[in-house]
Amino acid sequence: MLTDLQATLDTRAEGRGIQSVTLQAVKSLSSGGKTDNAIIQGDNRIALELLKQRYKGKVRCAYIDPPYNNQEKYTHYVDDQSHDTWLDEIVECVKRIKPLLSPEGSLWVSIDDRQVHYLKVALDDVFGRENFVSTIIWEQRTTRENRKVFSNNHEYLLVYASDFKKFKDKRGLLDWNQEVLSRFKNPDNDPRGPWQSISLNVQAGHATKSQFYELVAPNGKRHSPPKGRCWVHNQDRLKQEIAKGNIWFGKDGNGVPRFKRFLSEMRRGFTPHTLWTADEVGTNDHAKKHLLELFTKQDVFDTPKPESLIKRILSIASEPNDLVLDAYLGSGTTAAVAHKMGRQYIGIERGDHAATHCVERIKEVIAGERGGISTEIGWTGGGAFHFYRLDSRSDRSKITGKRSRK
Numbered sequence: 001m002l003t004d005l006q007a008t009l010d011t012r013a014e015g016r017g018i019q020s021v022t023l024q025a026v027k028s029l030s031s032g033g034k035t036d037n038a039i040i041q042g043d044n045r046i047a048l049e050l051l052k053q054r055y056k057g058k059v060r061c062a063y064i065d066p067p068y069n070n071q072e073k074y075t076h077y078v079d080d081q082s083h084d085t086w087l088d089e090i091v092e093c094v095k096r097i098k099p100l101l102s103p104e105g106s107l108w109v110s111i112d113d114r115q116v117h118y119l120k121v122a123l124d125d126v127f128g129r130e131n132f133v134s135t136i137i138w139e140q141r142t143t144r145e146n147r148k149v150f151s152n153n154h155e156y157l158l159v160y161a162s163d164f165k166k167f168k169d170k171r172g173l174l175d176w177n178q179e180v181l182s183r184f185k186n187p188d189n190d191p192r193g194p195w196q197s198i199s200l201n202v203q204a205g206h207a208t209k210s211q212f213y214e215l216v217a218p219n220g221k222r223h224s225p226p227k228g229r230c231w232v233h234n235q236d237r238l239k240q241e242i243a244k245g246n247i248w249f250g251k252d253g254n255g256v257p258r259f260k261r262f263l264s265e266m267r268r269g270f271t272p273h274t275l276w277t278a279d280e281v282g283t284n285d286h287a288k289k290h291l292l293e294l295f296t297k298q299d300v301f302d303t304p305k306p307e308s309l310i311k312r313i314l315s316i317a318s319e320p321n322d323l324v325l326d327a328y329l330g331s332g333t334t335a336a337v338a339h340k341m342g343r344q345y346i347g348i349e350r351g352d353h354a355a356t357h358c359v360e361r362i363k364e365v366i367a368g369e370r371g372g373i374s375t376e377i378g379w380t381g382g383g384a385f386h387f388y389r390l391d392s393r394s395d396r397s398k399i400t401g402k403r404s405r406k
């Protein structure tokens with residue numbers, strides 16, 4: 001439980017004096033038994049102050065999807081601050097997230113075309129340019145917006161690492177699809193299992209003399225590398241590979257020699273690229289449709305992210321049981337995906353939809369809801385979370401020397 005966390009905040013500049021802040025658990029809005037999974041209703045900057053006491057260096061992946069400052073009035077929040085206030089608030093939040101990240105941890109920030117450049121410069125200042133990892137383009141809509149000069153069909157994800165090198169060493173790969181797996185076959189019934197053949201020759205540009213020779217196949221046939229190319233290894237090394245059964249000369253033994261690369265010996269997965277298409281990770285419309293199916297009683301949240309997008313982020317940036325943080329939880333997408341993917345999570349949302357939408361959504365997830373990424377990952381339900389509200393009281397003891405009474 002997070003109820004023993006306590007912080008003292010100096011809010012005299014805002015006319016609210018010295019505040020003592022704690023988290024109050026709300027049993028009626030929680031579900032299941034013992035867990036550290038938490039949904040916190042309150043301002044993220046205050047909640048993060050509290051969390052730093054327990055979670056310094058513990059968060060493997062933080063995702064934030066702040067309001068984009070596009071001057072819209074949504075049903076559940078208003079997005080019309082001045083540019084400077086908007087930027088200051090996000091930077092304040094990110095400054096508090098950074099110390100919570102583990103050494104291999106990362107922060108992922110959703111943002112649009114209007115603000116990405118300002119935010120990038122501001123966040124470079126917080127993380128250091130050396131810890132900027134990449135800007136990902138996400139195709140967030142596939143329909144055309146004809147009223148605009150350009151139909152804006154993409155958004156960005158800015159990715160920062162706590163420590164670039166440590167993040168790189170630990171980051172996850174994306175699952176191979178069936179198309180890639182089907183390239184591995186076993187025409188010679190090799191006991192080591194399916195394999196894929198790859199070229200044994202390379203461009204001759206940087207070759208040494210020892211890479212040019214006639215390779216003799218087990219049936220005596222002699223093979224030379226094609227013009228302008230050489231063998232990848234010298235003659236002794238290739239003889240050893242042939243003896244180990246690692247070279248394939250075709251079904252009849254007369255084919256061009258190729259190397260056998262075994263599926264069982266490979267690190268499986270794709271290196272993630274920087275262009276994430278709608279058919280891979282979904283669109284805003286997909287996310288809204290999912291919420292419409294999920295909530296028949298409430299107003300649907302206006303700006304949800306699709307579960308597949310968050311799944312991809314968590315696949316790259318975390319492993320099962322790692323702690324995931326979202327400080328702008330909205331409709332609870334990150335918490336729902338983290339829950340389904342077996343990550344621990346803390347979500348912070350200041351609006352009442354923390355209770356009306358996030359809680360209802362996670363309760364559905366625990367009951368085994370079938371939308372979003374559920375089918376793909378075989379989600380069947382289970383788990384628990386606690387709901388907390390920020391409670392702040394004026395603490396006069398910090399001014400008068402007396403302890404305040406709760």
Ligand SMILES: C[S@@+](CC[C@H](N)C(=O)[O-])C[C@H]1O[C@@H](n2cnc3c(N)ncnc32)[C@H](O)[C@@H]1O
Pocket residue numbers: 042043044045065066067068076077301303304305306327328329330331332333334348349350351
């Ligand atoms: C764009 S939405 C997030 C949507 C979310 N990714 C989803 O998939 O549903 C931004 C959310 O941040 C919340 N928010 C804005 N400022 C906040 C603050 N200082 N502390 C906590 N939540 C905040 C808003 O109420 C809103 O729900």
